[in-house]
Amino acid sequence: MNSKKNDLKSLELTVGDVFSKNARLKARNVNVFYGENKAIDNVTIDIGSKEVISFIGPSGCGKSTFLRCFNRMNDTIDSCVIQGEITIDEENIYDKKIDVVPLRARIGMVFQKPNPFPKSIYDNVAYGPRIHGLSDNKEHLDNIVEEALKRAGLWKEVSDRLSSPGTGLSGGQQQRLCIARAIAVSPEVILMDEPCSALDPIATAKIEELIHELGNEYSIVIVTHSMQQAARVSKRTAYFHLGKLIEVGKTKEIFTSPKHNQTEAYISGKIG
Amino acid sequence: MLGYNRAKGLVNLNQKNLHSLTHYYGIFCLLSALLPTLGVFFIFTICDDLVFAELVKEYIPNEVINSKDYNFTIVLAQINNSVEGLVFGTPPQWVTNAAEIWKSWVIKSNILTMIVCAITILTSGFLSYKKIHSEFRSRNAVEKIVMTILGVSSVIAILTTIAIIFSVVFESIRFFALIPYDEFLFGTVWNPQFEGAERAGSGQEGLSQYGAIPLFAGTFLISIIALCVSVPIGLLSAIYLSEYASSKERAFFKPLLEVLAGIPTVVYGFFAALTVAPFLRSSGSMLGLDIASESALAAGLVMGIMIIPFISSLSDDVINAVPQSLRDAGYGLGSTKNETVMKIVLPAALPGVVASIILAVSRAVGETMIVVMAAGLAANLTANPLDAVTTVTSQIVTILVGDQEFESAKTLSAFALALTLIIITLGMNFYALHVVKKYREQYE
Numbered sequence: 229m230n231s232k233k234n235d236l237k238s239l240e241l242t243v244g245d246v247f248s249k250n251a252r253l254k255a256r257n258v259n260v261f262y263g264e265n266k267a268i269d270n271v272t273i274d275i276g277s278k279e280v281i282s283f284i285g286p287s288g289c290g291k292s293t294f295l296r297c298f299n300r301m302n303d304t305i306d307s308c309v310i311q312g313e314i315t316i317d318e319e320n321i322y323d324k325k326i327d328v329v330p331l332r333a334r335i336g337m338v339f340q341k342p343n344p345f346p347k348s349i350y351d352n353v354a355y356g357p358r359i360h361g362l363s364d365n366k367e368h369l370d371n372i373v374e375e376a377l378k379r380a381g382l383w384k385e386v387s388d389r390l391s392s393p394g395t396g397l398s399g400g401q402q403q404r405l406c407i408a409r410a411i412a413v414s415p416e417v418i419l420m421d422e423p424c425s426a427l428d429p430i431a432t433a434k435i436e437e438l439i440h441e442l443g444n445e446y447s448i449v450i451v452t453h454s455m456q457q458a459a460r461v462s463k464r465t466a467y468f469h470l471g472k473l474i475e476v477g478k479t480k481e482i483f484t485s486p487k488h489n490q491t492e493a494y495i496s497g498k499i500g
Numbered sequence: 501m502l503g504y505n506r507a508k509g510l511v512n513l514n515q516k517n518l519h520s521l522t523h524y525y526g527i528f529c530l531l532s533a534l535l536p537t538l539g540v541f542f543i544f545t546i547c548d549d550l551v552f553a554e555l556v557k558e559y560i561p562n563e564v565i566n567s568k569d570y571n572f573t574i575v576l577a578q579i580n581n582s583v584e585g586l587v588f589g590t591p592p593q594w595v596t597n598a599a600e601i602w603k604s605w606v607i608k609s610n611i612l613t614m615i616v617c618a619i620t621i622l623t624s625g626f627l628s629y630k631k632i633h634s635e636f637r638s639r640n641a642v643e644k645i646v647m648t649i650l651g652v653s654s655v656i657a658i659l660t661t662i663a664i665i666f667s668v669v670f671e672s673i674r675f676f677a678l679i680p681y682d683e684f685l686f687g688t689v690w691n692p693q694f695e696g697a698e699r700a701g702s703g704q705e706g707l708s709q710y711g712a713i714p715l716f717a718g719t720f721l722i723s724i725i726a727l728c729v730s731v732p733i734g735l736l737s738a739i740y741l742s743e744y745a746s747s748k749e750r751a752f753f754k755p756l757l758e759v760l761a762g763i764p765t766v767v768y769g770f771f772a773a774l775t776v777a778p779f780l781r782s783s784g785s786m787l788g789l790d791i792a793s794e795s796a797l798a799a800g801l802v803m804g805i806m807i808i809p810f811i812s813s814l815s816d817d818v819i820n821a822v823p824q825s826l827r828d829a830g831y832g833l834g835s836t837k838n839e840t841v842m843k844i845v846l847p848a849a850l851p852g853v854v855a856s857i858i859l860a861v862s863r864a865v866g867e868t869m870i871v872v873m874a875a876g877l878a879a880n881l882t883a884n885p886l887d888a889v890t891t892v893t894s895q896i897v898t899i900l901v902g903d904q905e906f907e908s909a910k911t912l913s914a915f916a917l918a919l920t921l922i923i924i925t926l927g928m929n930f931y932a933l934h935v936v937k938k939y940r941e942q943y944e
Contacts, residue, residue, distance in 0.1 A: 304831060332834035339832070343825035346848045355843070356833040406829070413833060 342402035400431020671915035687711020718889035725800025734811030769873030794876030818852025
């Protein structure tokens with residue numbers, strides 16, 4: 229009952245439908261503080277199963293901070309305090325009983341800059357399965373690596389040089405390697421923090437295509453600065469401004485007929 | 501300073517069409533006035549003694565020059581002593597006279613130096629001052645002057661290194677003329693005596709033996725013990741400091757650890773000889789082990805403690821330089837902190853860590869004081885860390901300390917040892933660079 233009331237409170241702030249029918253991740257009244265600074269203000273949103281949702285908004289609006297709440301990456305920042313509730317499959321991820329290690333295996337993350345480990349391509353992808361003990365023998369591990377690389381659309385390009393360093397690949401290939409690395413541990417959700425901002429248009433197109441395909445199997449949350457990208461890859465879009473979630477809705481509707489005037493201002497290029 | 505101000509004043513008047521910023525003209529004036537003056541000053545100060553030495557010859561009486569035990573250097577020293585006011589006994593009258601004349605020359609030359617310096621500073625200042633007009637590219641000129649100064653400094657450093665190596669090489673060649681190099685390199689007994697020179701003449705077997713192997717074995721035994729202590733402690737403390745410690749702890753511990761690097765090695769020597777060695781000896785006798793009071797173990801342990809800050813401080817810097825994005829990637833995949841550090845951060849930092857260890861090794865190999873004080877001088881060829889051993893550096897010290905006749909094989913052997921040591925450390929450095937490069941290719 230109590231949570232229903234809170235939901236209504238936050239609805240006053242957010243325009244559009246924050247709820248999803250088969251929600252996998254649920255954020256309820258989330259506040260994030262950096263010391264005294266409130267970075268996220270009372271955000272409530274559902275992220276559906278096998279849904280691609282994009283977070284857009286001007287720089288510093290808190291979308292990346294909010295994204296990092298989902299796999300508790302903010303834990304590494306000492307001054308960061310998180311209030312509210314985030315659940316994955318009805319389990320509160322900030323519950324004391326929850327171990328952050330398996331959680332992060334369930335919720336993978338791809339970062340803004342491609343950050344392959346200074347290891348071989350094979351070892352990069354095999355890293356996750358190894359630390360989580362997902363395979364007992366070499367053959368199985370080979371299969372996992374091959375499968376992940378294939379899904380990331382990188383297999384054809386690197387199958388003959390799996391032992392060469394991952395850092396020797398081009399920027400776009402590196403980012404796809406990072407995606408392969410993330411899906412190798414078979415997560416349920418993939419968080420992407422501006423995955424294409426360091427890439428050229430062709431590499432970006434490939435990644436977007438990949439996101440499109442992966443959206444059939446995973447829930448994907450993508451933070452992006454490019455509205456075109458949000459329009460191309462996602463079914464739903466959430467607009468953040470100054471730590472508040474302003475509007476959520478079907479991507480088409482947000483971009484064609486935004487309901488909130490701030491969203492409209494951003495879409496038409498007046499803010500940001 | 502005068503040139504600087506004048507240039508600035510002039511420049512301020514017609515600032516409109518200047519090529520460079522005003523202060524470049526000022527700096528140019530300053531540099532071009534000061535540098536030649538400094539040069540002239542040094543030339544004068546160095547040369548005046550030489551010139552005086554030539555001139556003073558006139559004042560030495562002929563009968564002194566013609567006497568059979570005449571030595572100009574000694575006579576010159578006599579005169580110089582007299583000039584300085586150091587008089588032993590009663591010097592002959594001509595020495596006192598020469599000294600008086602020498603003194604008057606010194607005063608004259610000082611005045612002359614000052615005058616010439618003043619002229620130089622004025623003329624070169626004036627010349628550079630005249631050069632200043634709106635077309636003159638003083639910025640480029642200043643760049644050139646600065647570049648030359650920097651270049652000269654690095655050339656001096658390089659030349660000194662080469663000079664050191666050559667001085668060692670020439671003395672070593674003299675040594676190898678007396679002792680065959682294969683005996684030196686592969687001999688297993690080190691027992692230098694003073695019949696070395698005589699022995700080379702007669703070709704007979706003397707008592708002296710110059711087999712350097714025990715010395716190098718001792719050096720490496722002690723270095724290895726030192727590394728066994730310092731690499732784990734240094735590396736682990738670096739990992740703790742850079743990855744686990746809070747910023748407060750870090751601010752407290754890091755300087756404290758670096759204090760270790762500031763302790764003079766002589767003090768470590770005391771510590772090894774007076775504290776560690778007796779402790780090892782008494783605890784060894786409790787266990788029924790016979791530990792020499794000057795043991796390789798004591799020296800190695802203390803040397804290891806001395807090296808810790810080199811490894812920990814450098815490794816800490818290298819580990820800190822690993823980009824945060826790699827750690828994020830590790831955490832994002834669900835690694836624990838330990839997994840992230842061991843499997844991601846450390847491999848990425850490995851080239852730097854290896855470099856810091858190599859630096860530590862060269863410190864250990866070249867270290868002298870601790871070994872002289874704690875490890876003894878007995879050239880035993882042994883792998884037992886409880887025995888007394890000696891190292892290359894401590895042998896060099898013992899050989900060269902005190903009055904020695906320079907022609908003997910014993911004295912010259914110090915240079916041969918030094919040369920071998922230089923070659924070995926150089927080889928190690930090259931190998932280290934090679935290793936670092938290899939890892940870098942793999943990881944970047």
